[in-house]
Amino acid sequence: MRGWTxxxxxxxxxxLGDIRPITKKAFYVAMSCxxxxxxxxxxxLPEHHDxxxxxxxxxxxxxxxxxxGIAPHQHYRKAPNPYLTxxxxxxxxxxxxxxxxxxxxxxxxxxxxxSFDEMTRLVGQxxxxxxxxVSLTGGEPFLRKDIGEIIDLLAERNICLTRIYxxxxxxxxxxxxxxxxxxxxxxxxISFDGVGTHDYMRGCRGIEAGVTAAIRRIVxxxxxxxxxxxxxxMTARQLMHTYELMIDLGVRGWRxxxxxxxxxxxxxxxxxxxxxxxxxxxxxLGRWLRDGKPFFLQLGGFFRSDQVWENDVALGATSxxxxxxxxxxxxxxxxxxPNLLPDGTLxxxxxxxxxxxxxxxxxxxxxxxxxxxxTSFLREIADIKKKDLLAKNPExxxxxxxxxxxxxxxxxxxGETGDLTAKDPLSCKLWKTGYKKMFEELAMAATDR
Numbered sequence: 001m002r003g004w005t006x007x008x009x010x011x012x013x014x015x016l017g018d019i020r021p022i023t024k025k026a027f028y029v030a031m032s033c034x035x036x037x038x039x040x041x042x043x044x045l046p047e048h049h050d051x052x053x054x055x056x057x058x059x060x061x062x063x064x065x066x067x068x069g070i071a072p073h074q075h076y077r078k079a080p081n082p083y084l085t086x087x088x089x090x091x092x093x094x095x096x097x098x099x100x101x102x103x104x105x106x107x108x109x110x111x112x113x114x115s116f117d118e119m120t121r122l123v124g125q126x127x128x129x130x131x132x133x134v135s136l137t138g139g140e141p142f143l144r145k146d147i148g149e150i151i152d153l154l155a156e157r158n159i160c161l162t163r164i165y166x167x168x169x170x171x172x173x174x175x176x177x178x179x180x181x182x183x184x185x186x187x188x189x190i191s192f193d194g195v196g197t198h199d200y201m202r203g204c205r206g207i208e209a210g211v212t213a214a215i216r217r218i219v220x221x222x223x224x225x226x227x228x229x230x231x232x233x234m235t236a237r238q239l240m241h242t243y244e245l246m247i248d249l250g251v252r253g254w255r256x257x258x259x260x261x262x263x264x265x266x267x268x269x270x271x272x273x274x275x276x277x278x279x280x281x282x283x284x285l286g287r288w289l290r291d292g293k294p295f296f297l298q299l300g301g302f303f304r305s306d307q308v309w310e311n312d313v314a315l316g317a318t319s320x321x322x323x324x325x326x327x328x329x330x331x332x333x334x335x336x337x338p339n340l341l342p343d344g345t346l347x348x349x350x351x352x353x354x355x356x357x358x359x360x361x362x363x364x365x366x367x368x369x370x371x372x373x374x375t376s377f378l379r380e381i382a383d384i385k386k387k388d389l390l391a392k393n394p395e396x397x398x399x400x401x402x403x404x405x406x407x408x409x410x411x412x413x414x415g416e417t418g419d420l421t422a423k424d425p426l427s428c429k430l431w432k433t434g435y436k437k438m439f440e441e442l443a444m445a446a447t448d449r
Contacts, residue, residue, distance in 0.1 A: 001030060002130050003078035005374075011060060014132035014160035015183075019085060026051050031076060033061045035069040073158040079130035081370035082379075086133040086162070086337035087126060088350075091119070091150060093342040095140040097167055098203030099191075100268065101230050101259035103353050104139055104342075111342040113139070116146050118365065120153060122344070125369040127157045135186075137165035139342065148178050155182035165189045165228075168214035169207060176221045187224040187252070190215055195241040197234050212249065219250050226253035231300070232270040236280040243284060246295065253296035256281065261415060262354035274426070278302060278435050285442055301430050303439040324406035326387035326397075331410060335382045338373075340364065346372055348381050351411025357420070381410065381420070392421040401431040 002010045009027040012019045022030065029051040032039070039052065055061040093104055093111030104111060114122070126134065134154055141147055141164065154161050161184040168190045179186065190211065193201035198208040219225050227246060229235060235242075239256075246254050258272060259265045272280065281299045288297055298304045329335055334348035341347065344365040345358065352358055362372035372378060389407045390397050396407050407413075408424020416425045430436050 001027075001074065001076035002132070003076065004081060004083045004130060005079070007083045008078060012132055014158075014162075017133070017162070019132065026055070030055065030061070033070070035064050035067060077130060079128065079370060081129050081373045084129050084131055084336065084338075084369075084373055086135065087131050088135045088137060088337060088339045089122075090137050090139065090340060090342045091141050091147070092139040092144050094143050095138060095167075096143055096169060097140070097207070099264065100201055100203055101232075101263075101265040103260055103263035103265070103350060109139075111139075113144065113342050114344065114365075116149060118344075119146075119150055122340070122364055122369075123153050123157055123159070125364060126159055129369045129373060131159060131369075133160045133162045133337075135163040135165065135337075136161065140167055140170060142166055142170035142175065148175065151179060151182055151184070155184065160184065161186045163187050163189060165191075167191050167202070168211045168218070171214055171218065173217070173221075176218065176223070180221075185223065187226055188218050189226045189228050189255075190218070191230075192227050192242075193230050194235040194238040195245055197238050200234055201230055201232070212245070215249050215251070224252045225249070226255060226296070227251050229254065229256045231256050231258045231277065231280065232268070232272060233276075234270060236272060236276070239280060239284050240287065243287060247291075251295055253298075255298040256284075257298070257300045260351060274429055274433075274435070278438070282439070282442065285439060289443060299439070301426065302435055303443065323403050324386050325403075326385070326390055328386045328406065329382075330384040330386060330389065330406070331382075334410075338378065338382075346378060348378060349411060351409065351415065355411075355414060357414065384410065384421075389421055389423070393423045396423055404436070405431050 002012050004010075007021055009022050009024065010019060011022055011026075011030060025047065029044075029048050032044075033052075033055070039049065052061065056063070090104065090111070092113035094109045094113060095102070095104075136147075136150075144150070151161060161179065161182075164179075164186050166188060168188075171188075191202070192198055192211055192215070196208075198211060199205050215225055215227070227249075229242065243254075258277060259268075261271075265271075277300055281302055285297075285299060285303055288294070293305060296305055331348070339347050339350050339353075341353065344363045345361050346364055346369070347353060347358060347361050352361070357377075360377045362376045362378055364372065367376075386406055393407060396402055399405070405424075405427050408427030410420055410424075412426050413422045413424040414420045416422075
């Protein structure tokens with residue numbers, strides 16, 4: 001049972017990602033399911049028993065012996081901050097590779113890493129803010145010698161580990177066993193930049209075979225694996241060969257995207273134009289459709305499949321399109337799961353890293369998470385609504401693509417124009433040049449056959 005200032009009554013199962021607001025009546029009944037309260041007393045009306053029956057049917061409550069109370073973490077706890085379900089936590093800025101596109105500027109370690117004691121204090125802040133889920137990333141998270149202790153700490157505080165981002169090379173069987181031993185079954189997002197091109201993009205020779213071996217081991221251990229591939233002129237040439245490998249590895253998802261123009265990728269000479277991206281990705285979509293959609297697929301901003309894999313909470317793939325209205329918040333993920341950098345800086349998402357806006361973000365070493373999430377420039381960004389953007393971009397109100405585009409991504413708009421409230425030029429181009437429609441028509445044509 002959890003609550004926040006703007007969502008005071010919630011029942012949450014962080015492991016399954018089932019987080020639902022409830023009515024006052026249901027809240028009253030759920031709060032009474034403490035192993036002590038007598039439901040045969042006059043305080044409980046037939047309507048309360050109906051709610052109880054529904055809660056039992058859904059597996060939220062269960063019958064117990066008298067006096068068999070609930071665990072401490074099951075007690076209701078209300079946080080002094082707005083709704084906040086998850087943190088994407090960069091636990092280190094260090095890495096064992098030299099990736100050409102790293103926005104964290106590893107392995108130079110621009111952001112370093114905090115001590116275990118400092119990490120423990122941050123987890124305490126997560127707990128007080130009612131953070132339910134955490135994803136671990138870096139740098140390379142398994143470069144930390146205390147990564148096992150950090151995972152143990154999350155389990156002790158009943159914060160679910162839902163996803164791990166890694167290059168795969170340092171993940172051992174002991175790591176996988178420890179994760180499972182804590183009751184976690186996160187998905188792994190492993191970086192792999194193509195058959196014959198992985199070493200090139202990652203800046204280290206001889207690592208491709210080690211990464212593919214790690215992926216096979218993680219899949220064999222029962223974890224879902226999603227592959228992340230960075231697209232440029234070199235990796236684009238190998239997409240079909242890499243696709244074949246994805247099939248062979250048995251992955252559950254494949255995400256392909258061009259790197260963001262920040263960190264190590266600044267000044268690169270191999271980035272693709274949007275036209276070149278489309279030309280490279282369209283044949284891949286066709287092959288994937290002919291093969292019966294063997295895994296979740298995301299092709300940059302052009303296409304995202306709508307499969308939802310069983311128990312794969314972290315993928316979160318629900319629909320091809322989101323429908324925006326003037327009252328919609330600009331970015332739902334930024335309102336629920338911000339990104340915590342290795343130096344304690346909290347940003348809305350990785351898209352703001354290495355921008356002037358980063359300097360205006362709160363740091364959790366000097367400010368409590370609950371306070372930062374309630375009052376800060378970060379909060380101002382999280383609270384932006386589409387109507388605020390329409391006021392600055394009135395021409396978008398009559399655009400036929402507004403409901404789908406929503407004036408685009410704030411981080412992308414800022415990166416491209418220097419104006420946080422500008423329309424996103426990349427999103428405009430995706431829709432107005434017809435690329436979104438083209439990819440959707442390819443998908444629809446395959447479905448109709």
